[in-house]
Amino acid sequence: MKLKITPSSFAIVISLLLTLLVVEMFFLNEKKQFELLNKKNDLVFEQDVSKIINNEINNMIISLKTFDLLFKSTGYNPIEFNALAKEVMATNSSISELQFAPQGLIQLTYPHLEHNSAIGHDLNQLEKRGKGVLLSVKNQSLTLIGPVKLIQNNRLSFILRLPIFNEKSKFSGFIIAISDLGNISNKLPLKHLSYSIQGFDPDGQMLTIFDNIIDKKNGPISVFNVPVPNGNWLFSIQNSKHDERMHSIARIILYIIVLVSFFYIYKRERQLLLTNNHINDANNILKLAIFTDELTNIYNRRYMNNIFRQVFFSNITATHSIAFFDIDHFKKVNDTYGHDAGDEILKVFASICLNNIRAADVIARWGGEEFILFMEKTSSIHAKDVCYRILRAVNQHPFLYNGQVIHLTVSIGLTSFSPQNDQIEMVLKNIDKAVYHSKNNGRNRITTI
Structure with a gap:
């Protein structure tokens, strides 16, 4: 059946x-x-x-x-x-x-x-x-x-x-x-x-x-x-x-x-x-909170240190450039106009940097009025062009606070390096020397080491 x-x-x-x-x-x-x-x-x-x-x-x-x-x-x-x-x-x-x-x-x-x-x-x-x-x-x-x-x-x-x-x-x-x-x-x-x-x-x-x-x-x-x-x-x-x-x-x-x-x-x-x-x-x-500067909303020092570790531990042979920006007479701005004005200037300066760097460049606030720019696979000649754009933009920008115009300049140090031949400590030491040279020679300039 x-x-x-x-x-x-x-x-x-x-x-x-x-x-x-x-x-x-x-x-x-x-x-x-x-x-x-x-x-x-x-x-x-x-x-x-x-x-x-x-x-x-x-x-x-x-x-x-x-x-x-x-x-x-x-x-x-x-x-x-x-x-x-x-x-x-x-x-x-x-x-x-x-x-x-x-x-x-x-x-x-x-x-x-x-x-x-x-x-x-x-x-x-x-x-x-x-x-x-x-x-x-x-x-x-x-x-x-x-x-x-x-x-x-x-x-x-x-x-x-x-x-x-x-x-x-x-x-x-x-x-x-x-x-x-x-x-x-x-x-x-x-x-x-x-x-x-x-x-x-x-x-x-x-x-x-x-x-x-x-x-x-x-x-x-x-x-x-x-x-x-x-x-x-x-x-x-x-x-x-x-x-x-x-x-x-x-x-x-x-x-x-x-x-x-x-x-x-x-x-x-x-x-x-x-x-x-x-x-x-x-x-x-x-992740955003860890790697972002709370005031300027750009990357912070922690993020930039991670970038440096990756670059100096990589096996890729290339020339990179780093620029260091120090806003001139920033303490005088704080003392004259107050810390709120100083904070506003830091935010505007960060915005100027973002508008004048290339898509592959990385800008971060290093601390206080200091900023650092990493330019991957970039020679000092091309890096200097980027820095000049920022220098000119800062000179031409009228910083306004409570109806008052504050004219600012920035001192810039620039150095190029190869991870195969240089140590990060020496690179940072060179860029620090370059900034001090700009400061001691009239400010509002770029020094390359």
């Missing part, structure tokens, strides 16, 4: 299939929402961790440079080392030890502990430190190494090295700050989390600082980088796993209440869309 399905049976089968499809769609949306929430939490966590780590490192850098200035003022007199080191470390709990290594040979440490002292270690001869030493001397800049295990006591720490040079720019040694890993990790929001951290060591590969992720099957792993001087720390965070068992129980319930499921799925999908839009809007607002 041939089996024949009736229209009503067919309708029931179709209804059941549709019900199963809707139920699966519902749980797919649940999983998407779960992943979306994890991404949101990861973003907040990443921002918090990056802020804490960079604040700690920046504080250490400031303290190390302060110590170097104080010690240098004594002619690097060994007798003054302990007193100065004690004074600096009293203001920075992140620093565990300060060291002085003339020509790379560690001769002074504070605090000095005989059973685990690094005194006598020649950094130039240590196999596990050679590449890091060469990197610091070659770049002629402060470098962050680690975390690594200290040779003298196997403590997991990171090392901040500041090379020092004599008047002839010849390497003469290091000022070194050491911080135990716990000084930073105790300040991070890592309680009750499964995570791992890897750090940079130029004498080896990425070193695992900490890892309490027991089973990678317990949940998805989110990975993000935290930029630190001359490297990155790699964070891996394990998120909670989607609970399939509980969802199987819920599926059975949803099979019984089909009509409710349809309505609920619609609400959840709509809520997911709204949540996603809200997160995207919040992220866009956050």
Whole structure:
């Protein structure tokens, strides 16, 4: 006998299939929402961790440079080392030890502990430190190494090295700050989390600082980088796993209440869309706030520093130009007309710059009445044309405030560089000299170095 399905049976089968499809769609949306929430939490966590780590490192850098200035003022007199080191470390709990290594040979440490002292270690001869030493001397800049295990006591720490040079720019040694890993990790929001951290060591590969992720099957792993001087720390965070068992129980319930499921799925999908839009809007607002100057609505110093990092770490060989603008007699404007007038002038000046630069140029407020312009793949000749346009526009623009006309000029410094041949510190130093030369030679002019 041939089996024949009736229209009503067919309708029931179709209804059941549709019900199963809707139920699966519902749980797919649940999983998407779960992943979306994890991404949101990861973003907040990443921002918090990056802020804490960079604040700690920046504080250490400031303290190390302060110590170097104080010690240098004594002619690097060994007798003054302990007193100065004690004074600096009293203001920075992140620093565990300060060291002085003339020509790379560690001769002074504070605090000095005989059973685990690094005194006598020649950094130039240590196999596990050679590449890091060469990197610091070659770049002629402060470098962050680690975390690594200290040779003298196997403590997991990171090392901040500041090379020092004599008047002839010849390497003469290091000022070194050491911080135990716990000084930073105790300040991070890592309680009750499964995570791992890897750090940079130029004498080896990425070193695992900490890892309490027991089973990678317990949940998805989110990975993000935290930029630190001359490297990155790699964070891996394990998120909670989607609970399939509980969802199987819920599926059975949803099979019984089909009509409710349809309505609920619609609400959840709509809520997911709204949540996603809200997160995207919040992220866009956050990025805009981080990289935008609140007064002039152009890019800020943080954004320009990001541009510099990208340019100087790229492998593209090209000549770029940077111009520095300093509004002349700006303090006199504030004193004469008030700070509201000064704010209005800054906004108008930013607008003039935007109207006279090219589409590929990037203008940012560097601080106060100072602005900086980055011109990618631009020689000094073409860069000077852009600067002259701005100079002429400022001269020709009548700045009006409360019916009064304020005539302003701007001093400009200009320099060109190649990331393959120049260091950012030297480039910024040159442009600063150029601006001062314009200031000292009558203002309202462009100086090229």
